[in-house]
Amino acid sequence: MTLDPKTYKPEHFLWQFEDGIGRVALNVPSQKNPLTFESYAELRDFFRELVYIDEVKAIVFGSTDGNFCSGGNVHDIIGPLIKMEMTGLLKFTRMTGDLVKAMRGCPQPIIAAVNGISAGAGAIIAMASDFRYATPDAQTAFLFNRVGLAGCDMGACAILPRIIGQGRASELLFTGRALGAEEGERWGYFNKVVPAGELEAEAMKMARRLASGPTFANGITKNQLNMEWDMSLDTAIEAEAQAQAICMQTEDFARAYHAFVAKEKPVFEGN
Numbered sequence: 027m028t029l030d031p032k033t034y035k036p037e038h039f040l041w042q043f044e045d046g047i048g049r050v051a052l053n054v055p056s057q058k059n060p061l062t063f064e065s066y067a068e069l070r071d072f073f074r075e076l077v078y079i080d081e082v083k084a085i086v087f088g089s090t091d092g093n094f095c096s097g098g099n100v101h102d103i104i105g106p107l108i109k110m111e112m113t114g115l116l117k118f119t120r121m122t123g124d125l126v127k128a129m130r131g132c133p134q135p136i137i138a139a140v141n142g143i144s145a146g147a148g149a150i151i152a153m154a155s156d157f158r159y160a161t162p163d164a165q166t167a168f169l170f171n172r173v174g175l176a177g178c179d180m181g182a183c184a185i186l187p188r189i190i191g192q193g194r195a196s197e198l199l200f201t202g203r204a205l206g207a208e209e210g211e212r213w214g215y216f217n218k219v220v221p222a223g224e225l226e227a228e229a230m231k232m233a234r235r236l237a238s239g240p241t242f243a244n245g246i247t248k249n250q251l252n253m254e255w256d257m258s259l260d261t262a263i264e265a266e267a268q269a270q271a272i273c274m275q276t277e278d279f280a281r282a283y284h285a286f287v288a289k290e291k292p293v294f295e296g297n
Contacts, residue, residue, distance in 0.1 A: 028078045036072065038065035040090070046083035046237040047230065048134075055091035058143045060099035063106075066122055066147075073128035080296060083237035085134050086229045087155060089141035092222075097146025097169070104173075119179075122147065126181045129154045130252050133245025135236050139229035140164045141222055150180040153189065156248065158215060159229050161222040164207040166215070172202035188255070190215050240278040241296035 031043040042049040050072075052059035061069075076082055088094075098104060107115060129136055129151070138144075138155035145167045152158050152166065160166075168186070170179050177183060177199025187195040190213045198205060210216040220228045236244060246269050254262045273279060278294045285292035 029072075029075050031079060031082050036068055038062065038068045043082070045234070046081065047086065047233045048082045048084070049086045049088055051088040051090045052095055053090050055093065057099065058093040058096035059090060059148070060096045060102075061147050062099050062102045063118075066125055070121065070125040070128050073125065073132050076128075076132035076134055080241075082134055083241045083296065084233040085132075085136045086139055086226075086233050087136055087151060088139040088226065088229065093142035094138070094140045094144040094164070095148025095151060096143050097148050123180050126150060126154045126185075130248075133241075133248055135244060135248060137229045137232055137236075139225050140166070140216075141225055145169055147180065150182060153182065153185055153215075154180075157217050157229075157232060158210075159225060159232075160207045160210060160216045160219050161225050162207050162219055163222075164210070164216075164219075166205040166210060167202060168198050169202040171200060177202075184255070238294065240273075240276070240282070240294045242276055243273045243278065246273055 031048060034041055034043070040049070040051045040053045052061070052065065054060060076085070107118065110118070135157065136155040137157040137159065138152040140152050140158060140160040141164060142161070143165055144152050145165070146169050149166050149168050168177060168182055170177050182199060186199065194213055197203070205215065207216060207219045211219045218228065250266060250269055253265060257265060277297050278292075281294060282292040
């Protein structure tokens, strides 16, 4: 059953919805907003559901009380994982990977507003978003290596090199060291670094811009960015030709033309 964004009340994260923009945030500030088995699963199901909800046009995944997400809860997740057999472990790692698949698979652009700590799976959530804004003191760490695990977690070895390059991704994934905000912006990981007091406004500014744009076409753009990762150039060009032909049949395309002729700003409706 498709959720209603106006009345949706998740159990394990915060949700606000207004003017087509949804705002998500974890809310365990005493532990810098860790993930649990339950919040992983609920976030996965939520982003999967967004495929069917046209009312939601953009998502801001924000921070609370100065932190984004500290990764998996040590006591609620790490402890139990030590005791699991392989079948249980694989079920868990597939479930966490499904969260990233759902984030990449939903048509809505996702904007991560990163304040403070973004570590482990928290760094992955920001990485899997379409845009990343940060405060000057934001610290991002793909720290899996530091706890005896491989850096290849939840798609990190596929996605991170495409954002910052193979060499820089290798450095972060092999060492687990923290990436500061200024360095992250210089590397192209963060789209912009802004003062903490302006972070929410900056993320919402982009969200409003996206929400007022041709949202069907935005979803096609996101889909093509995903699909073309493993296409040849010829295949990609043909896929884009087909995708663009579909967009040319939308009312938004016609609206843009008529607005141009009338020397007006187009008002898009996402169809």
